[in-house]
Amino acid sequence: xxxxxxxxxxxxxxxxxxxxxxxxxxxxxxxxxxxxxxxxxxxxxxxxxxxxxxxxxxxxxxxxxxxxxxxxxxxxxxxxxxxxxxxxxxxxxxxxxxxxxxxxxxxxxxxxxxx
Amino acid sequence: xxxxxxxxxxxxxxxxxxxxxxxxxxxxxxxxxxxxxxxxxxxxxxxxxxxxxxxxxxxxxxxxxxxxxxxxxxxxxxxxxxxxxxxxxxxxxxxxxxxxxxxxxxxxxxxxxxxxxxxxxxxxxxxxxxxxxxxxxxxxxxxxxxxx
Ligand SMILES: Nc1ncnc2c1ncn2[C@@H]1O[C@H](COP(=O)(O)OP(=O)(O)OP(=O)(O)O)[C@@H](O)[C@H]1O
Ligand SMILES: [Mg+2]
Numbered sequence: 490x491x492x493x494x495x496x497x498x499x500x501x502x503x504x505x506x507x508x509x510x511x512x513x514x515x516x517x518x519x520x521x522x523x524x525x526x527x528x529x530x531x532x533x534x535x536x537x538x539x540x541x542x543x544x545x546x547x548x549x550x551x552x553x554x555x556x557x558x559x560x561x562x563x564x565x566x567x568x569x570x571x572x573x574x575x576x577x578x579x580x581x582x583x584x585x586x587x588x589x590x591x592x593x594x595x596x597x598x599x600x601x602x603x604x
Numbered sequence: 605x606x607x608x609x610x611x612x613x614x615x616x617x618x619x620x621x622x623x624x625x626x627x628x629x630x631x632x633x634x635x636x637x638x639x640x641x642x643x644x645x646x647x648x649x650x651x652x653x654x655x656x657x658x659x660x661x662x663x664x665x666x667x668x669x670x671x672x673x674x675x676x677x678x679x680x681x682x683x684x685x686x687x688x689x690x691x692x693x694x695x696x697x698x699x700x701x702x703x704x705x706x707x708x709x710x711x712x713x714x715x716x717x718x719x720x721x722x723x724x725x726x727x728x729x730x731x732x733x734x735x736x737x738x739x740x741x742x743x744x745x746x747x748x749x750x751x752x
Contacts, residue, residue: 511657512621518711542628542646544653545719549711573646580722581715 490520494528499563501530508542514550521554533558534590538569547574548581555587566590611637611677619664619671619688621657627673628652634675635682638745647723648682648743654716655686655739661707663690663737680745681725687738693731700729 491504503521507513525533533554555565567589570578578584613634617623628649635648652673659671674685693699699706700721705714721727726742 508625510621510624510653511661512624514711515621542649542653544650544657545713545715546657548713548715552713553711573643573650576646576723577650577719580719581713583713 490517492520492524494524494530499528499531500534501525501528501532502534502536504536504539506539509540509547509550510542510544511546514546518550518553522557525554525557529561529563530558531563533563533565535565535567535587536569537567537571537574540574541571543574543577545577545581548577548583551587552583609676609678609683613675615673615675616670619660619667619669621660623671624653624656624660627656627671631673631675631684635677635745638677638680638682640745644743644745648684651720651723651741651743652684652686654720655684655741658716658739659686659688659690659737661710661712663688663692665691682743682745684741684743685738686741687736689736691737692733692735693729693737694733696729696731 490506493502493504494500495502501524503524505517509517535551551565558565565587567587570589575589578589615627615630617627631652632645632649635645640648656671660666663669669688669690672687676683698704700717702718703714705712717727717729720739720741724741724743728740729737730740731737
């Protein structure tokens, strides 16, 4: 997991670097909540570039972080989501709360083009 | 012969969360002999992860127990049974509803059965309170490809 905080934009970027399941969620939750509470970001971005697997545990985990950031008036979004994982997101309806943004790291290309 | 299967494997492991990835990877590598697409593999891994996680969180409620997986391969399909000897489900219809969870305080989203149902071609849930739960899933691999 790589964490980056941009003071100017108050943007916290959390890059998850492992498969997301019930087992790994505990650890991800703890670290994310710690970073959120010290930075109180206006914008929380989860970078999924290195995530090759996610089950419903990930949905619950992301909604939990979304709720926490919302309490301070912050927004949450996702970048670099691979198709297999997008399928899980689409089923859950969670993208209405936590949208997938265009992939900024790769010259504005759409998420689908970056796999 | 009806229902003749071509290959079979059985797996038993402790209900520890670190076995979730072991379980889905093992089933995925067993299925590989059917030459599935990347998407089919991803669907199967996700469905297996859902069922195994349910055994751990709900069936055994984080206490130690045994989870069993049985896989049978047919000409162009796979059948996966995942079972626990845990708590059991009182109301299966309610449990299968999207967004229903008995553990909202643990940040569960209630999407597990919905994912299993839509990522696989068939889902059957059998459960007896105090005895355990068995989830049976089937998936046709390489739809449209004809086998000799
Ligand atoms: N093996 C099991 N043993 C006992 N109860 C179960 C079992 N599997 C599922 N259940 C019950 O069915 C409900 C729905 O399961 P489902 O997987 O759809 O959602 P969840 O596990 O609560 O949340 P999510 O899977 O999204 O994290 C559970 O909340 C639980 O009450
Ligand atoms: Mg579940």
